[in-house]
Amino acid sequence: MSQPNNIIFCLDIGNELKEFFHQNSFSKIAVIVDDNTKSHCYPLVQSAIPKHVLLEIKSGEEQKNLRTCEQIWNGLTENAFDRKSLVVNIGGGVIGDMGGFCAATYKRGIAFINIPTTLLAQVDASIGGKLGIDFQNFKNHIGVFQNPLKVFLDAAFFSTLNPAELRSGYAEVIKHCLIRDGEKFEEIVQTPYADLDLFGLTKHSVEIKSKVVLEDPKEQGLRKILNFGHTIGHAIESFYLENEDKKLLHGEAIAIGMICEAFLSTKKCTLSNKELFRIVKYILQIYASKPIAEEDFGGIISLTRQDKKNEGDQIKCSLLNNIGDCGFDIEINHEDIKSSMEYFNTQTAC
Ligand SMILES: NC(=O)c1ccc[n+]([C@@H]2O[C@H](COP(=O)([O-])OP(=O)(O)OC[C@H]3O[C@@H](n4cnc5c(N)ncnc54)[C@H](O)[C@@H]3O)[C@@H](O)[C@H]2O)c1
Numbered sequence: 001m002s003q004p005n006n007i008i009f010c011l012d013i014g015n016e017l018k019e020f021f022h023q024n025s026f027s028k029i030a031v032i033v034d035d036n037t038k039s040h041c042y043p044l045v046q047s048a049i050p051k052h053v054l055l056e057i058k059s060g061e062e063q064k065n066l067r068t069c070e071q072i073w074n075g076l077t078e079n080a081f082d083r084k085s086l087v088v089n090i091g092g093g094v095i096g097d098m099g100g101f102c103a104a105t106y107k108r109g110i111a112f113i114n115i116p117t118t119l120l121a122q123v124d125a126s127i128g129g130k131l132g133i134d135f136q137n138f139k140n141h142i143g144v145f146q147n148p149l150k151v152f153l154d155a156a157f158f159s160t161l162n163p164a165e166l167r168s169g170y171a172e173v174i175k176h177c178l179i180r181d182g183e184k185f186e187e188i189v190q191t192p193y194a195d196l197d198l199f200g201l202t203k204h205s206v207e208i209k210s211k212v213v214l215e216d217p218k219e220q221g222l223r224k225i226l227n228f229g230h231t232i233g234h235a236i237e238s239f240y241l242e243n244e245d246k247k248l249l250h251g252e253a254i255a256i257g258m259i260c261e262a263f264l265s266t267k268k269c270t271l272s273n274k275e276l277f278r279i280v281k282y283i284l285q286i287y288a289s290k291p292i293a294e295e296d297f298g299g300i301i302s303l304t305r306q307d308k309k310n311e312g313d314q315i316k317c318s319l320l321n322n323i324g325d326c327g328f329d330i331e332i333n334h335e336d337i338k339s340s341m342e343y344f345n346t347q348t349a350c
């Protein structure tokens, strides 16, 4: 499989960036970082980026909102950025989504490049052109589609990432195997987590996601399979977003969502119980999950109604026909979601 030509797998990101800036010129450059990527990632690339303005925001999903966008737009405006300028996003999915959104809307759109520094951002968030921010407790509620000029991937960033963040990103790797590559799923299941070749798996995920996105860039059909685990996972993530004790990382929520939706796949599609068992066992081996409190079910279910895949009042879900093959636009109802969370709870209690 070939990579889209805007994605560059770097052995030495500094050299690749120098080459890029040698070939492309911009009137001004802004580099967006958060407090963590400023200290851990920016030093790896700082000298390779020509004269630039550094815009620092606070880290965390709770910053992915209009207020922070205003801060970024202010930074661009105060520094007189014009349409020929460039934004460089250095960070995880939050910076990629929000920095890209700010660039894509500033003066009706200026160019941006992504330097994704988390596993999640490398295998998922920085591919496919979805940009945006959260709004009123709803994830990625406001946004646009726009591709970065280039995406520079380098495994060097993984070394400073905390293990929970790495595991969170790995959920999307599992998802890509489940929806498109059953053989790869077998391979990862049989490899101890600590021995996985994460950069190799990044390439695999990028290939799968890019191919799907190329076929259906605006998510009219096939692209919806990338949402496997996300109808319920996103609702769980949103529901606990402001709860310090129960807050989950994106991938941790998606891991739960994949278990729930694999369960629904046995009811609504052709996934076998044997396959369900294999998926659940593997996911729970990597993500130590606690049961979902029954009193939270109602709130989580009502959040699934905001899912962008829905049409009217119907909840549409992407479910597995078998491991490696995913369908989309499968209708589920509140009762189905409730029963899938009950199923999840029985599994975490085992
Ligand atoms: N656009 C898409 O298609 C898409 C797909 C999946 C997820 N997302 C979005 O991505 C976001 C989650 O991304 P994320 O998990 O990368 O979160 P994140 O951007 O919040 O990064 C996680 C944490 O790691 C820190 N960090 C980043 N790189 C680091 C490094 N190399 N070393 C040390 N610390 C580092 C960050 O400061 C942050 O605290 C969500 O908002 C989600 O909605 C978007």
Ligand SMILES: [Zn+2]
Residues within 6 Å of the ligand: 124, 172, 230, 250, 254
């Ligand atoms: Zn995701």
